[in-house]
Amino acid sequence: MATGKKVSYVIVSTSLGLCFLSGGQTVTAQAPVQVNPHIHVAVDLVQLNVAVTDNRGNYVTGLKPGDFTILEDGIPQKVATFGEGNEPTRKLADAPAGTNVGNAAPSATGNALEKNAQGQGRPGEKVTAEDFSAAVAGANVFVLFDTSNYMYRGFVFAQDAISDFIRSLDNADRIAFYSYSRDLSKAAQLTAERAQVLRGVRTTVAGDDAALYNCLLLTVKDAAKYVGRKVIVVFSNGPDNASVVPPEDVAELAQSTGIAIYMVCTRQAKLEPISTAVFERMTAATGGKAYFAKSWQDEERAFASIRDDLAHLYSLSYYPQPNPNRGWRSITVKLNSEPMKKYHVRTRNGYRLQASRFPKEEASLAVPE
Amino acid sequence: MERVFRAATGKTGLTQEQIINLVAGTHQTTTEGQQVRGEMANRIRSVMEDQRLVSLDTLFALDNGLRSKGQGATYNKDHLAALAGELREFEMPQPIFTSSERTNWAAGTYDNRHTEIEMKTDLVKVIQSSASPKQVEEARGQLATFLRDSLVGLNYAYYEPPGSQVLHNNPLFVRSHDFSGETVMGVERLWQPSHLFGEGSPAGGGAHLIGSLADLPYVLAEAEQNFIAPDHVQALIWQQFVPGLISNAIVPRWWDVSRNELHAVALYQRAGEELLTAASKDEELRGKVLAVLSDRMFPAAHARLGDALREGDAKAALAVTAPADSFYLTAGFQQKYPDQLGKVSEAGLELEALQRQKPDEVNWKKLSRDFGVVHPVFAQTYAREFISIRPFPALGGNYGRLMSECWDSGNLYWARLADEMGYDPVLLNRMVPQLTRRMVERIYASDIDDWPATLRALEETGAEFREGKLSMLEGTAGNRN
Numbered sequence: 001m002a003t004g005k006k007v008s009y010v011i012v013s014t015s016l017g018l019c020f021l022s023g024g025q026t027v028t029a030q031a032p033v034q035v036n037p038h039i040h041v042a043v044d045l046v047q048l049n050v051a052v053t054d055n056r057g058n059y060v061t062g063l064k065p066g067d068f069t070i071l072e073d074g075i076p077q078k079v080a081t082f083g084e085g086n087e088p089t090r091k092l093a094d095a096p097a098g099t100n101v102g103n104a105a106p107s108a109t110g111n112a113l114e115k116n117a118q119g120q121g122r123p124g125e126k127v128t129a130e131d132f133s134a135a136v137a138g139a140n141v142f143v144l145f146d147t148s149n150y151m152y153r154g155f156v157f158a159q160d161a162i163s164d165f166i167r168s169l170d171n172a173d174r175i176a177f178y179s180y181s182r183d184l185s186k187a188a189q190l191t192a193e194r195a196q197v198l199r200g201v202r203t204t205v206a207g208d209d210a211a212l213y214n215c216l217l218l219t220v221k222d223a224a225k226y227v228g229r230k231v232i233v234v235f236s237n238g239p240d241n242a243s244v245v246p247p248e249d250v251a252e253l254a255q256s257t258g259i260a261i262y263m264v265c266t267r268q269a270k271l272e273p274i275s276t277a278v279f280e281r282m283t284a285a286t287g288g289k290a291y292f293a294k295s296w297q298d299e300e301r302a303f304a305s306i307r308d309d310l311a312h313l314y315s316l317s318y319y320p321q322p323n324p325n326r327g328w329r330s331i332t333v334k335l336n337s338e339p340m341k342k343y344h345v346r347t348r349n350g351y352r353l354q355a356s357r358f359p360k361e362e363a364s365l366a367v368p369e
Numbered sequence: 370m371e372r373v374f375r376a377a378t379g380k381t382g383l384t385q386e387q388i389i390n391l392v393a394g395t396h397q398t399t400t401e402g403q404q405v406r407g408e409m410a411n412r413i414r415s416v417m418e419d420q421r422l423v424s425l426d427t428l429f430a431l432d433n434g435l436r437s438k439g440q441g442a443t444y445n446k447d448h449l450a451a452l453a454g455e456l457r458e459f460e461m462p463q464p465i466f467t468s469s470e471r472t473n474w475a476a477g478t479y480d481n482r483h484t485e486i487e488m489k490t491d492l493v494k495v496i497q498s499s500a501s502p503k504q505v506e507e508a509r510g511q512l513a514t515f516l517r518d519s520l521v522g523l524n525y526a527y528y529e530p531p532g533s534q535v536l537h538n539n540p541l542f543v544r545s546h547d548f549s550g551e552t553v554m555g556v557e558r559l560w561q562p563s564h565l566f567g568e569g570s571p572a573g574g575g576a577h578l579i580g581s582l583a584d585l586p587y588v589l590a591e592a593e594q595n596f597i598a599p600d601h602v603q604a605l606i607w608q609q610f611v612p613g614l615i616s617n618a619i620v621p622r623w624w625d626v627s628r629n630e631l632h633a634v635a636l637y638q639r640a641g642e643e644l645l646t647a648a649s650k651d652e653e654l655r656g657k658v659l660a661v662l663s664d665r666m667f668p669a670a671h672a673r674l675g676d677a678l679r680e681g682d683a684k685a686a687l688a689v690t691a692p693a694d695s696f697y698l699t700a701g702f703q704q705k706y707p708d709q710l711g712k713v714s715e716a717g718l719e720l721e722a723l724q725r726q727k728p729d730e731v732n733w734k735k736l737s738r739d740f741g742v743v744h745p746v747f748a749q750t751y752a753r754e755f756i757s758i759r760p761f762p763a764l765g766g767n768y769g770r771l772m773s774e775c776w777d778s779g780n781l782y783w784a785r786l787a788d789e790m791g792y793d794p795v796l797l798n799r800m801v802p803q804l805t806r807r808m809v810e811r812i813y814a815s816d817i818d819d820w821p822a823t824l825r826a827l828e829e830t831g832a833e834f835r836e837g838k839l840s841m842l843e844g845t846a847g848n849r850n
Contacts, residue, residue: 182607184598205602211595213571217538218596241569244576244592246593248462249538274474274571296611327460351464 045080046072046351047258047317049229049287050333051309052345059312060343061085065092066187067340070318071332073325075319085311086138086170093319138173139229139310140190144219145201146236148181148210154266155206157296158235159221161264164193165232165233172308176222177201180215182207182242190226203212211242216261217250224257229313231288232307237268238275253280256351260288260309265304267292287348385425389413392527394798395624401793402624405825409798416526419537420544427455430494432512436498437512439505446496453492456515461488462540466572476495478566478573484544487514491730495810521546521582528586530615531592531802536575545577563588584745587770590615597806601813606762611809613773617742617780618805621753626794633723633731634696634781635788639716641688641695644702645674647713649683665694665757667820668841691824692785693778697757700733740784742777760820779805786831804830807839 026113048070052060061084068076083089145162147155155298166175177200187200216234225229232254254261263279270276270292279290289309315335323329333347378393379721393410397403431452437444448475462482471479495508522543525536535542547566549559562584567836578588590612597611648655655678662673670689676683692696699717703710711718724731733755741753761773783801787794808830814822833839 005375014453179602183595185602186598187602203602209569211569214534214595217534218598239572242595243571244568244595245539246462246465246573246575247571248465249540249575251465253538268562277470278465280570281744285463326458328463352460352463 005178021184034161036211043290045317046331047081047315048331048333048347049258049260050314050345050347051287051312051318052314052335053133054345055342060340061312061316063335063340065316067313067336068243068316069334069336070316071334072318072320073323073329075321075323077321079316080319081315081317082316089315089317117339128317139222140174140176140226141169141272141310142176142178142190142219142230142232143197144216144232144234144236145177145179146181146212146214147179147185147204147211148208149177149206149208150210150237151238152206154237154268154296157259159201159204161296161299162235163198163307165196165264165299166201168303170305170307178222180203180211181206182211184215184218186222187216210236210238210240211244212240213243213245213247214235217245217253219252220250220257220259220261221356224253229310229315230258231262231306231310233262235264236275237265237272238279239272240275246276247282253284253351254286255348257289259286261286262288262302262306262309263290264299265290265292266295284346285348286347308318326353334357382429385417388425389417390525394622397624397795399795402555402795405795405798406624410528413523416529416536417519419540420518420522420525420830421459421491422519422522422543423456423490423539425516425519427452428512428516428519428535430722432495432509435492435509435512437506437675439502439509442579447462449496450493453496456487456490456492457539459484459488463482469472471572471574473568474572475570475574478570481541481545481574483514483547484541487518487544490514518544524582528589528619530590530619531806532596533589533593534596535592536589539575539684541575542577545574547577548581550579551766565592586616586620586743586751587612587745590619598811599812600715600810604699607769607812610768610773614776614779614805615802616745616811617773617776618802620743620751621780621797621801623739623794623797623801627727627730628788628794629727629730629795630735630739631784631788631797633720634736635785636716636720636723636843637696637699638692638781638785639695639734640710640714640720641702643691643714643716644698644710645678645686645690645695649678649681649686655679657702657706658698659664661698661705662690662694664701665697665759670820689821691778692782693776696781697755700755735750740777742774742780744774747774751762776823778807778824779790780809782831786834790835804839807833 038339050068052063054060057304063084065079065082068079070079078093080093081089081091143162143166145158151158166177169175171192174190175188175197176186176193177188177242178198179185181188185204187203188197212234216232219232223232251261261283264323265279271280276292283290289305291299291305293299293302320329328350329352330350331348333345335341335343335345373554374383374800376379378387383391389410390406393413398615399404414718419567431449432450434444434452436442461481466474481601490511492508492511500508525543527823529536546563550561550566557738559580561580563578563580563582565576565588566579566750567573569605570576576592578585578592591609594607594615595612630781644654644658648658655675659671659675661675666674671747676687676688677683699714699720703717703721711721720731729735737755738753741755743751744756745751748754753775756774780801783804784797786802786804787797793799808823808826811826812822813826829840
């Protein structure tokens with residue numbers, strides 16, 4: 001165990017990922033549909049990203065799987081995979097009978113996963129342990145930029161701040177860049193090519209109403225398709241005047257799919273109490289954090305903080321023990337030995353089980369990238 | 370409900386599965402038909418599940434059990450108590466706001482009394498106690514609120530817009546349907562067409578619908594339209610126009626369309642194009658064609674078409690002619706010059722033969738019913754029909770909706786695509802909503818009256834589909850965004 005890089009703030013976070021295996025089936029043009037009238041809920045893997053810090057905010061590194069205790073609704077869980085920072089995860093336990101080890105990746109697609117070079121889950125193909133480790137090296141970072149009318153004054157400065165943030169990310173990380181106003185614009189799909197993402201930033205234009213929570217929901221769903229660590233970094237001062245989904249639903253989905261949300265704002269956002277409350281609470285619930293800098297030119301601290309988080313998170317996962325609870329399940333992560341109990345562990349406090357009997361959406365018209 | 374069931378099936382009691390299969394579509398005998406119908410049923414089930422609605426089977430069983438108890442007849446107490454427990458399974462989303470914050474920040478918007486009352490409903494006590502017949506009857510009455518939600522949910526699910534998000538991610542959306550509107554804005558919405566309320570109020574618990582279920586397809590599409598991510602940053606044709614386009618795609622069902630009828634729709638369009646091509650070389654025909662189209666096109670577009678034809682540029686003429694214009698040109702030309710269509714157009718000749726051979730399948734009334742769009746504003750009805758009118762200018766406000774009621778090129782063009790690719794007509798049930806959504810993503814207008822942008826988006830989507838970039842035969846079941 002060692003204390004890592006010193007930072008000037010305390011940040012400990014945990015996020016959670018779930019792999020909900022579908023009880024539904026893929027239907028081809030030739031096969032008649034078989035309807036399963038029984039609701040089937042299956043949780044294959046719960047993935048947690050955990051940050052541990054000491055009282056000064058230093059990241060605590062070098063912890064071992066045995067140092068952690070995970071409880072779900074008070075039921076002790078066995079760690080199935082473990083990793084630290086950008087290192088590949090290690091498999092520690094086999095999946096229980098009836099589950100597919102190849103699906104050991106966080107997803108809410110409701111399907112078995114395969115992966116491509118980008119680590120994107122697809123139905124059908126199995127994932128080897130080596131594939132999985134390679135896929136989760138680095139993080140998948142989704143940047144969401146508010147280009148609504150509310151951003152008119154700081155638009156260009158925010159563009160510059162986002163560009164700086166993108167340039168500063170670790171080479172192992174893949175980045176997607178989306179912008180939003182009343183609707184979402186996917187200016188750059190997830191890629192390791194920084195230039196492509198930066199071009200996307202420069203193509204944005206300002207104007208129109210703001211539907212932050214609608215667009216954040218879509219971003220969470222996109223991010224959920226990928227294996228490995230996933231974070232969404234939102235550049236916005238709020239408010240929202242056009243969404244039809246509430247932030248609660250977005251937060252629950254992010255929690256259930258293991259996606260940490262970070263909000264980067266200026267202090268101007270503090271003038272609007274509703275957005276401030278949502279930003280602080282949603283980010284904490286998902287294992288991220290909200291930052292309120294003096295100005296867009298003064299966001300270095302936020303960027304450093306997010307980078308450090310990505311580099312120091314522990315990645316733990318478990319196959320849930322039998323649990324009759326079909327609703328919200330609470331999760332607690334603790335450190336075992338007495339000397340470690342002084343450290344701070346922030347963990348997601350639960351997830352909602354999702355029934356997965358039927359396909360939720362249509363994906364057959366997706367245009368190949 | 371028994372009367373409805375009897376009218377539909379001859380039986381008085383149906384399970385939820387049977388109801389869903391009934392709502393999903395008519396009985397299909399072909400493999401493709403069964404598959405598409407199965408997909409439609411799965412979509413309905415998926416909405417019911419994501420809205421966490423109580424199964425109708427549970428409600429009917431509870432109703433029967435409580436009736437028995439009230440009448441002093443025998444009933445299975447433990448089984449009934451277990452069913453009553455299902456009423457209490459729904460959980461509210463994990464809260465972000467405190468009650469006082471809701472009061473301060475969403476006064477008049479946040480109101481979940483209906484759901485909160487449901488969550489407090491506990492019939493187990495009545496079932497397990499020696500309750501009086503009156504108490505049992507009151508307990509039965511409490512089932513009505515759950516029944517309302519499940520039935521409203523079926524309506525929402527039937528008109529689910531393609532790629533919908535609210536229906537799958539806001540579990541309070543159906544429960545929050547407010548028929549009277551009295552909880553937030555007086556009784557003015559009572560029996561009025563439904564209306565989307567509460568957008569842009571983060572502390573308000575999400576938007577919901579107020580009013581009756583009239584106009585439900587349009588309002589659901591309105592709620593979902595901003596989840597469509599355009600390919601281009603700016604998409605000026607939006608707001609009232611897009612929900613209208615989506616309504617045109619989700620209201621129709623194509624279970625009763627024959628291959629002959631599908632082929633006829635394609636022939637009408639091809640014959641119209643051949644008429645235009647021929648008119649670019651024939652002055653007399655040009656006059657007839659332009660006269661037929663003068664009632665349908667914007668004056669500016671009609672002038673461009675005339676110029677192109679006079680210059681002998683058939684390609685330019687076709688570029689400014691929408692599929693519906695070609696379709697109506699054939700119909701109008703055939704009406705005015707009954708003996709001339711086949712002489713000018715090969716497709717017209719084939720169409721005439723088909724009309725003679727299959728008059729029951731290929732007649733204007735049936736085509737109008739199957740491939741027309743809805744005109745709830747123009748005609749005050751959701752019945753589908755062809756109304757040949759000039760495009761309505763955007764102008765702003767509700768005129769965007771009138772624009773969409775003039776846009777009948779979509780379904781006609783998708784039908785032609787299906788015919789040319791040899792698809793079974795039942796596949797239109799899958800194709801049309803998805804292709805329409807994709808078309809909306811592609812709309813890239815330079816001004817609010819940029820009708821050609823819609824036509825471009827239509828053709829680009831069709832090209833993507835022909836090139837195999839949009840996989841359609843894989844179906845939707847088993848896939849998820």
